[in-house]
Amino acid sequence: MPERKELGGVWIVTHVEYAGCTTHPHLDRMVFHVASTRRAALAWIRKIHVEPGTWWELLAFEPDCVDRERDETNAMTVVHVDARGNVVRAPNRTVARATFAARRARELASRILTRDDDRCAFCRRATKRKRRA
Numbered sequence: 001m002p003e004r005k006e007l008g009g010v011w012i013v014t015h016v017e018y019a020g021c022t023t024h025p026h027l028d029r030m031v032f033h034v035a036s037t038r039r040a041a042l043a044w045i046r047k048i049h050v051e052p053g054t055w056w057e058l059l060a061f062e063p064d065c066v067d068r069e070r071d072e073t074n075a076m077t078v079v080h081v082d083a084r085g086n087v088v089r090a091p092n093r094t095v096a097r098a099t100f101a102a103r104r105a106r107e108l109a110s111r112i113l114t115r116d117d118d119r120c121a122f123c124r125r126a127t128k129r130k131r132r133a
């Protein structure tokens with residue numbers, strides 16, 4: 001994978017995790033950092049502790065790109081990095097979702113969250129339909 005620094009690009013560091021309710025989790029992405037090189041982005045990630053079952057995505061991005069061909073590949077270079085800071089081909093979403101469900105179960109068991117906290121808009125709509133029937 002080419003280093004994009006020579007193009008004047010940046011690496012956007014995004015953290016990804018499952019969020020929402022246990023039944024209908026979704027992927028929640030948040031930008032945490034911007035680095036001028038892939039190496040600097042990886043060094044930053046390796047200093048941060050994140051929960052197992054979450055991961056990072058690095059996106060190569062060239063701001064104000066005027067070259068149309070290069071602009072079309074903007075943010076298409078994605079490097080996946082696991083919670084331990086290792087570059088991986090792809091995150092293991094099956095394990096990530098199971099880890100999310102297990103963590104949520106512990107939060108419910110220890111009453112950090114209530115059953116109602118673990119209900120999303122879909123869950124609430126399904127309950128309303130059942131009550132009407």
Ligand SMILES: [Zn+2]
Binds near residue numbers: 023118123
């Ligand atoms: Zn739900």
